Amino acid sequence: MKGTNLGELEELVMLSVGILYNDAYGLTIQKEIKNRCKRAITISTVHSVTSRLEEKGYLRARYDGATPERGGRRKRLFTLTTSGKAAIAKMREIREDMWNAIPKVALSNG
Amino acid sequence: MKGTNLGELEELVMLSVGILYNDAYGLTIQKEIKNRCKRAITISTVHSVTSRLEEKGYLRARYDGATPERGGRRKRLFTLTTSGKAAIAKMREIREDMWNAIPKVALSNG
DNA sequence: TCCGTTTTCGACAAAATCGAAAGAAATAAA
DNA sequence: TTTATTTCTTTCGATTTTGTCGAAAACGGA
Numbered sequence: 001m002k003g004t005n006l007g008e009l010e011e012l013v014m015l016s017v018g019i020l021y022n023d024a025y026g027l028t029i030q031k032e033i034k035n036r037c038k039r040a041i042t043i044s045t046v047h048s049v050t051s052r053l054e055e056k057g058y059l060r061a062r063y064d065g066a067t068p069e070r071g072g073r074r075k076r077l078f079t080l081t082t083s084g085k086a087a088i089a090k091m092r093e094i095r096e097d098m099w100n101a102i103p104k105v106a107l108s109n110g
Numbered sequence: 111m112k113g114t115n116l117g118e119l120e121e122l123v124m125l126s127v128g129i130l131y132n133d134a135y136g137l138t139i140q141k142e143i144k145n146r147c148k149r150a151i152t153i154s155t156v157h158s159v160t161s162r163l164e165e166k167g168y169l170r171a172r173y174d175g176a177t178p179e180r181g182g183r184r185k186r187l188f189t190l191t192t193s194g195k196a197a198i199a200k201m202r203e204i205r206e207d208m209w210n211a212i213p214k215v216a217l218s219n220g
Numbered sequence: 221t222c223c224g225t226t227t228t229c230g231a232c233a234a235a236a237t238c239g240a241a242a243g244a245a246a247t248a249a250a
Numbered sequence: 251t252t253t254a255t256t257t258c259t260t261t262c263g264a265t266t267t268t269g270t271c272g273a274a275a276a277c278g279g280a
Contacts, residue, residue: 007235008118018212037204045237073244073258085217094147099202102128107195117268136226155270157227183226183277
């Protein structure tokens with residue numbers, strides 16, 4: 001049981017779900033990533049990532065109960081689970097600590 | 111040619127190289143990650159990641175010219191390239207922006 | 221030659237990625 | 251009412267990149 005961590009894209013999807021709060025589903029997640037990261041991924045990619053995150057227990061899904069205005073299939077909305085929130089928070093903390101530990105000289109140009 | 115991005119572990123290795131500055135090589139990188147991330151990876155893993163980062167142009171390697179005190183093969187020291195620095199800085203910026211965009215309510219417990 | 225350190229090699233699992241096609245559900249058109 | 255259209259979800263199969271090892275090879279003193 002190795003892969004208990006988050007991959008790079010998995011993390012971006014988690015952050016997107018957090019940002020979108022109560023409107024996170026395939027399409028909106030895809031757009032969020034496109035806008036913020038200037039990175040085009042297909043809807044298939046988003047779905048395969050969200051599935052994996054569900055399996056890991058980092059994301060929970062529910063069906064949209066509200067009536068859609070003009071047609072369309074029910075949306076599958078995602079929210080972060082408690083362990084999901086903890087996972088991304090921890091990664092952030094570790095990276096920030098590492099950034100702070102980099103000596104200035106290592107980042108100067110030349 | 112898709113994979114121009116950094117993977118999760120690749121990023122950690124880059125940060126470690128920055129932290130270690132003029133003493134970044136297999137062993138020290140491995141330890142840095144172990145200490146900071148509480149994550150045990152083998153030395154083989156570190157080497158395969160650094161190789162890939164070199165190919166991507168994010169890391170540059172040189173051999174240690176100094177005489178080793180007590181035996182052992184020459185070390186291969188790594189430093190961040192200009193594009194390498196830019197790559198990790200960009201990832202950091204994007205993630206910070208995303209974190210700031212997450213509404214408080216999405217992170218509260220419950 | 222022997223020992224300890226470090227890198228290279230070859231292999232495999234997990235994550236990232238896509239395209240295409242098939243459901244669903246609600247509404248608009250016939 | 252029946253059919254078509256729209257908007258999304260699901261699923262499948264396939265391929266490239268990343269992540270991960272264990273073992274072998276290469277050094278460089280002692």
